[in-house]
Amino acid sequence: MRKFLKFLKWTGIAILSILLILYIVIELRQNRIFDAPYPVVRATDDSLVIARGKALVYGPAHCANCHAPKEMEEQVNKGIETPLSGGLVFDLPIGEIYAKNITPDATGIGNMTDAEVARALRYGVRKDGRALFDFMPFHNTSDEDLTAIISYLRSQPAVKHEVPENKMNLVGKAVSAFLLKPAGPVGDVPVAVKRDTSALYGQYLANNVANCRGCHTNRDLMTGAFIGEDYAGGLQFETATDSGTYYLTTPNLTPDEATGRIVGWSQRQFIDRFRTGRLIKQTHMPWGPFGRMSDDELKAIYNFLQTVKPVRNEVKLGLMKK
Ligand code: HEC
Ligand code: HEC
Structure with missing residues (x-):
């Protein structure tokens, strides 16, 4: 019995020490420093x-x-x-x-x-x-x-x-x-991108400017890492209100016949949807700013979304209660 108590005491001390060391390591690693190049970008008053x-x-x-x-x-x-x-x-x-x-x-x-x-x-x-x-x-x-x-x-x-x-x-x-690691560019960063209605420009806007991909792809909320297929939706946004917590899930924007939200939308309908603006009050999608995009910018994004790999992913649309 005495031996067993002694054993317990020492394992207890060992576990506590490990936790303490872990805690100290975590605290010490809070301000980790990373290095990255400085882009050659200079502001102008033009x-x-x-x-x-x-x-x-x-x-x-x-x-x-x-x-x-x-x-x-x-x-x-x-x-x-x-x-x-x-x-x-x-x-x-x-x-x-x-x-x-x-x-x-x-x-x-x-x-x-x-x-x-x-x-x-x-x-x-x-x-x-x-x-x-x-x-x-x-x-x-x-x-x-x-x-x-x-x-x-x-x-x-x-x-x-x-x-x-x-x-x-x-x-x-x-x-x-x-x-946590800083996220950086994938491949070469362009000096300038031609602005037209092509899917290529749409891809640039959707991925690298407007963050359509960042919200319409499922992600790990701890690290921000992308865990779903691109544009298949499924990322949940919570809104706390007086009557409880509600959430919205981002729709699937891929051209999957069965589950894609914009399948069957014409280019005109897509643009009109952006001009209409927010329909669900609690939405996190920045409809106001996006509604100010030009027809050409929206056409480019529409054209790009038609080229995304179709992914079957059923998403519950509308405001849901937790
Ligand atoms: C979805 C929300 C969101 C959008 C959109 C956004 N930011 Fe941020 N930004 C943040 C958050 C949150 C932080 C702080 C992140 C952190 O502390 O790790 C931040 C940090 C920054 C920083 C770093 C500041 C510093 O002290 O190091 C700069 C610069 C910045 N944003 C500029 C911009 C510019 C310019 C745009 C538009 C081109 C923009 N942000 C769009 C949320 C956003
Ligand atoms: C900050 C997150 C966020 C960003 C960025 C975002 N969305 Fe959304 N989007 C949502 C959420 C949440 C919904 C569901 C609620 C709603 O319809 O407003 C949604 C809904 C939609 C819908 C369906 C609207 C409907 O009436 O059913 C389309 C289409 C859409 N987004 C396209 C885009 C495109 C294109 C971009 C980039 C230009 C984009 N989204 C960027 C969060 C986002």
């Missing part, structure tokens, strides 16, 4: 370039949806210029992530060079080398478009707003310590 940047920020790239203050949601939907002073919280299973201040103030991107901002967007690496969570799809966005976006950011009035640090829970800290 008014045409700034106008193109603004069209991207309030249109397909929908930066304002995440970086404007939450209470300005309606202005953002209408395309009214809003301060991109950050603070919106994403409440995830790993903790609370804050969208940053991206105005030219020192509390925003004022102390970052153009190349540092471009590196954050393309390689997911912050000025100090820490990895960003993969919220943004701009890894393969062209030099030309990044230049336009950053030129617009530099032209906004500076807004002083100190955004809190992300608040990770223990699971989130473990993810940061061991799993």
Whole structure:
């Protein structure tokens, strides 16, 4: 008996020590530093370039949806210029992530060079080398478009707003310590992309600017990793309301005859759907900004979606209660 108690004591101590060491390792690995090249992107004060940047920020790239203050949601939907002073919280299973201040103030991107901002967007690496969570799809966005976006950011009035640090829970800290890696470009990044109605341009917009792929593909909510087939839908978005928690699931956009949401939609119907805008109040899809895309941009995206590999995946449409 005494021997057994002694055994228990020592295993207890051993387990506690292992947990303590794990905890210390997790804490020590919180601020892991990554390296990535600096894109050759330099902001300009050319008014045409700034106008193109603004069209991207309030249109397909929908930066304002995440970086404007939450209470300005309606202005953002209408395309009214809003301060991109950050603070919106994403409440995830790993903790609370804050969208940053991206105005030219020192509390925003004022102390970052153009190349540092471009590196954050393309390689997911912050000025100090820490990895960003993969919220943004701009890894393969062209030099030309990044230049336009950053030129617009530099032209906004500076807004002083100190955004809190992300608040990770223990699971989130473990993810940061061991799993989080900055997401970067796949293959060569284009210098510029020809803007026309081709599926090629549609693919560029859908994957690298508008994030259609990022939402219409199933993902691991811990790491942001893509776990479903491209465009087959199935990613769940939760909305907490007074009467409980509801969720919406992204529809399957592949041309699968049985389960594809837009199968049978003509190009005209597709464009009209975007002009109609939001139908479900709680939707996370940025219908406002997308509705400001030109007919040509929407045609290109439509043409691209016809070329995606069909995947059978039945998705429950509409608002569902948890
Ligand atoms: C879906 C929401 C979303 C969209 C759309 C979005 N962002 Fe972000 N952005 C975030 C979040 C969240 C973070 C912080 C992530 C983190 O802390 O790991 C962030 C971080 C950043 C950073 C890093 C700032 C720093 O201090 O390192 C920059 C720069 C940035 N965003 C610019 C943009 C621009 C420019 C656009 C549009 C072209 C854009 N974002 C679109 C959510 C978004
Ligand atoms: C932030 C996430 C998000 C992004 C980005 C996004 N979607 Fe969606 N999308 C959703 C959700 C959620 C729904 C289901 C709710 C709804 O219909 O609004 C949806 C619905 C749709 C529908 C079906 C609408 C209907 O009436 O049934 C289409 C078509 C669609 N998205 C196309 C796109 C395209 C094309 C893009 C890129 C230009 C895109 N989505 C980007 C989240 C997103």
